[in-house]
Structures are given as C-alpha cells and as structure tokens.
Amino acid sequence: MSVSRTTLASHREPEAALVLHRLAKAYDKQQILRGISLTVAQGETFGLLGPNGAGKTTLMKLVAGLSRPDGGQLTLFGRDGSGERQGIKQRIALVAQENNLEREFTVQEALLTYARLYGVAKPRQRVEQLVYKFNLTELCSKQVGVLSGGMARRLLIARALLPEPRLLLLDEPTVGLDPDVRQDIWAMIRGLAAAGTTIFMTTHYMEEAEQLCQRVALLKAGQIVAVDTPDGIKRLADAESGNDKKTTLETAFLRLIREGQA
Numbered sequence: 001m002s003v004s005r006t007t008l009a010s011h012r013e014p015e016a017a018l019v020l021h022r023l024a025k026a027y028d029k030q031q032i033l034r035g036i037s038l039t040v041a042q043g044e045t046f047g048l049l050g051p052n053g054a055g056k057t058t059l060m061k062l063v064a065g066l067s068r069p070d071g072g073q074l075t076l077f078g079r080d081g082s083g084e085r086q087g088i089k090q091r092i093a094l095v096a097q098e099n100n101l102e103r104e105f106t107v108q109e110a111l112l113t114y115a116r117l118y119g120v121a122k123p124r125q126r127v128e129q130l131v132y133k134f135n136l137t138e139l140c141s142k143q144v145g146v147l148s149g150g151m152a153r154r155l156l157i158a159r160a161l162l163p164e165p166r167l168l169l170l171d172e173p174t175v176g177l178d179p180d181v182r183q184d185i186w187a188m189i190r191g192l193a194a195a196g197t198t199i200f201m202t203t204h205y206m207e208e209a210e211q212l213c214q215r216v217a218l219l220k221a222g223q224i225v226a227v228d229t230p231d232g233i234k235r236l237a238d239a240e241s242g243n244d245k246k247t248t249l250e251t252a253f254l255r256l257i258r259e260g261q262a
C-alpha cells in the first residue's frame with residue numbers, strides 16, 4: 001500500500017526543543033561536561049539536578065549560546081545551536097542567577113528598554129501584556145535598585161519573556177527566595193508551561209523539581225547518571241539500593257549521587 005507524503009508529514013513527531021549529543025566542555029584543560037546526551041520535548045518542563053560544581057550552569061550557558069561547546073552537537077528546534085544560531089536566537093531566553101538589571105531604571109523603563117533592544121515589534125504593548133499577565137503593575141514605577149530579591153526575580157523572568165521565547169532557560173529560579181515568593185514564581189512557570197513554552201531549568205530544591213518538572217536529569221561531575229520522571233528516579237534509587245520502601249526525591253538524589261563514592 002502506498003502512503004502519501006501528506007500522510008507521512010502529518011504523522012511526523014514534532015521536532016524536539018533541545019537535543020544534546022555527547023556535548024563536551026572544558027575550562028583551562030579541566031573537563032567540566034563529559035559527553036552530555038539528552039532530549040527535551042517541545043512543551044516539556046525539564047529539570048537539571050546535581051551537586052555544586054556538577055556543571056549545571058556551564059550546560060545552561062552552552063544551551064543559551066553564551067559559551068561554545070568543545071565537542072558534540074547541540075540542536076535547538078531542529079537547527080544547529082552551537083554556532084551562529086541563524087533564525088533561532090529569539091526563540092531561546094536565559095534567566096541567569098545573577099541580577100544584571102540596570103538599577104537606576106524604573107521597572108517600566110527597564111522592560112521598555114529591553115523590549116526595544118530585543119527588537120520586539122510593539123514594545124509598549126508587549127510590556128503592558130507582561131505587566132498585566134504577571135501582576136507587575138504595583139512594581140512599574142519602582143526603581144529597579146530598590147526591588148526585593150523576589151520582585152527582581154519576577155522582573156528578570158518577565159524581561160526574558162519579552163521576545164516570546166519558545167525555550168526558557170531558568171538557572172535556579174527561586175534560589176534564596178522565601179516560600180511565598182517561591183509559590184509566585186512557580187505559578188509563573190506553570191502558566192508559561194501551560195501556554196506551551198518549553199522550560200529547561202536547574203534547581204537544588206527537590207520539591208521544586210517534583211512540583212514543576214515532568215522529567216529530571218541528575219548530573220554528577222559533568223556526566224548524566226539518570227534521566228527520568230521524578231517518580232522514575234525514586235524507583236531507580238530504590239531498585240539500585242535494594243530498598244523497597246517509597247523514597248523521597250531528595251533521598252533518591254543523594255543515593256544516586258553518592259553511588260560509587262568511597
């Protein structure tokens with residue numbers, strides 16, 4: 001039986017948002033990432049977990065295009081993401097750990113300035129949309145320099161969303177924030193995921209990973225030791241330790257990370 005081109009095309013899997021194949025990176029001859037391979041589907045919220053120094057931020061920077069890999073392939077929405085990134089730059093945005101907002105601007109001015117810098121088509125309209133969507137109205141006239149950590153973090157996320165990225169990279173989005181603000185940021189992230197944005201995030205908070213991520217990868221010394229759903233990671237840790245009790249993601253993380261250590 002012959003199958004038409006149209007039929008084949010309509011059954012094609014949607015291309016992944018992110019594909020990493022044996023990605024490697026060294027700093028000063030020290031190998032930081034040792035062949036990372038993973039795929040993040042479009043619309044997925046994917047968490048990268050690992051101890052301090054495992055290479056999470058290094059990987060985020062490679063995906064964001066702030067640094068180049070030494071080896072392997074990085075594919076973003078079906079295109080090469082390790083070079084000039086023609087046609088895909090606007091689709092990727094990073095919210096880094098550092099707050100690099102201009103302190104003397106008001107929130108409104110900061111958002112408008114970046115909207116123009118990013119070449120957003122209708123900057124005022126886009127800023128208004130984001131202010132409304134993320135409840136930033138009361139912050140608009142405040143100076144960036146006086147914002148609390150939580151307010152600044154919400155602004156950083158809103159700024160990253162100005163060009164309507166399809167892939168949002170969040171490096172420890174709620175580090176150092178109180179539980180109330182953390183809930184606000186989680187609501188922002190859930191809203192974005194519900195609207196179809198792919199999210200690739202790092203976190204040290206296991207609860208955050210369980211609450212937000214469909215799948216997580218455990219990174220240890222620059223290598224992935226497990227990729228699964230949070231429940232799958234727990235089952236894996238139980239199976240490997242011969243433990244049949246339901247474990248927490250935190251215990252599973254510790255077991256898998258400590259494995260092979262003296």
Ligand SMILES: Nc1ncnc2c1ncn2[C@@H]1O[C@H](COP(=O)(O)OP(=O)(O)OP(=O)(O)O)[C@@H](O)[C@H]1O
Nearest residue numbers: 027028032050051052053054055056057058059204
């Ligand atoms: N620009 C750089 N030059 C040299 N070494 C670097 C650079 N950036 C990171 N490193 C090193 O790479 C290793 C991994 O750092 P990275 O920040 O990626 O880890 P991480 O998993 O994000 O850690 P944390 O959880 O503490 O944020 C560390 O040993 C760090 O010192």
